[in-house]
Amino acid sequence: MRAVILGLLAETPVHPGSGRSMGVVDLPVAREAATDYPVLVGSSLKGAxxxxxxxxxxxxxxxxxxxxxxAGALLVSDGRLLLLPARSLTSAYRWVTCPHLLERFLRDARRAGLEANFEPPSVERGKALTSGDGYLFLEEREFEIAGPVPEALVEQLGALVPDEHTRGRLPQQLAVLHDDDFAWFARYGLPVQARNVLDDVKKTSQNLWYEETLPSDTLMYALLAGRDGEVRQVAEALFPAASPYLQV
Structure with missing residues (x-):
């Protein structure tokens, strides 16, 4: 059994739904039960x-x-969160992640037989590893910059981003937060959009609802596993260089 890692960079807002909710948000995104991180459920990803x-x-x-x-020849894992865009007062946004997500990605990469040459960095609560110095402001949260992100980590994550210009922004926009600080953004930092259906004649509202989405430029990944040699051929066949897109 061999595996490859499929990088999933959101080109548009994505709604990996989990059904209707009785809460304020009518259609929340699907989340992992233990961590509450947003997730692309494996069965849905396999269907796409x-x-x-x-x-x-x-x-x-x-x-x-x-x-x-x-059964088919391929096994498809959940699409796991890796980098989440967060609004910043000092730049358009920062890609935020945490040691737990990086540790999990490292385990998955090694299980897929890939060479992973980084170690998940540690960071204290209220601090961030990112470019620059002083303080980093994300949403209404303030973080003291404790140092840069290790170059080996930036390089490893960049391999999942196909576009050269987007990949080139990683060194300046990547930020590593403490697990507990990141959990706040994963839980409360996602966009919620009001959606509506209007009557064709009267132009009155027929059905107003609120929908949670993953923002554009969210980076996730999934494992595709199969027989030796075949899984890579399948991945390359599904995603040629001229059309590396998937609608989920």
Whole structure:
């Protein structure tokens, strides 16, 4: 069994739904039960990959993703959060992450047989590892800058970002927060949009609801596992350089 890591960079706001809620937000994003981090559930991600395969590689889709009475050749993990954009008073935004997410990514990378040449950094509560000096202001939170992000970490994360210009912003915009500080942004820092349906004739509201989304430029990743050699070929076939996009 071999695996590859699939980098997932949001080009638009993404709503990985979990059904309706009785809370203030009618349609929240799906979240991990233990950590409350946003997540792309593996079954939903596999469905999106299968839909792509059925449109672009019709004959191979059933073999890759299975049929009613037969399992497919690929295993698809959950899409796990890695970098979350957060509004900043000193720049457009910062990509925030935490040691726990980095530790989990490191374990997944090693399980996939990839060379991971970084160690998750440690940072205290109320402090941040990022470029610059002084203080970092994210949303209404203030963090003392304790030093830069290790170059090896920036390089490793950059491998998941396909666009050269976007990848070039990582050294300046990446910020590592304490696990507890990051949990606040993962729980309360996501955009909530008001959506509406208007009557075609009267132009009155028929159904107002609030929907939580992951912002553009959120970076997630998933593991694709399969037989030796085949999984990489499948990934390259599904995502050629000319069209490296997936609708989820």
């Amino acid at each position: 990959l299968r839909d792509l395969a059925e449109r672009t590689h019709t004959e191979q889709a059933a073999g890759w993703f299975g049929e009613r009475d037969r």
